[in-house]
Amino acid sequence: MDMESALAALSALSQSTRLDIFRLLVRHEPDGLPAGDVARHLDTPQNTISTHLAILSRAGLLTSRRHSRLIVYRACLPRLRDLMLFLVKDCCAGSPELCAPLIATLSSCCPSPQACP
Incomplete structure (x- = not known):
């Protein structure tokens, strides 16, 4: 890992909701969770969760896969x-x-x- 990648990951995790999302997804490895379930677990609006999931994904901390109509997110261990x-x-x-x-x-x-x- 280089400095730029480390800074991107640390920046993504430096916000409390994103840190909560990441820790939740780590606990749900290896299956992951759909975005809606993440929102329910954290009692946060789904559009807010989607924004945070996108930031974590861009930092390389999450992966996602489409499963029918759902997008399931996993922590990138x-x-x-x-x-x-x-x-x-x-x-x-x-x-x-x-x-x-x-x-x-x-x-x-x-x-x-x-x-x-």
């Missing part, structure tokens, strides 16, 4: 993993054993290294 690893990559100042447990935890929580579509 490999992108989250890349962001977290980007944030802590140089945290140890030459002593990797200090943050090895953190990196190992991040690596194991999102096992699929493949990119989101």
Whole structure:
């Protein structure tokens, strides 16, 4: 992950409703949720949720697929993993054993290294 991608993802997550959406979708992996269900879970108007979903999608944090008349959104866990690893990559100042447990935890929580579509 490069600086520009990290900033886009962090910017998208820096708003409370978008952070709530992302965390909700992480909890509903791997199936995801339709936009209407996201709106109901968060008790937020659907047009507001749609705007937030678009911002998160542009930042690469969500994927979507059409299922009949519904669009189902999923959290992009490999992108989250890349962001977290980007944030802590140089945290140890030459002593990797200090943050090895953190990196190992991040690596194991999102096992699929493949990119989101």
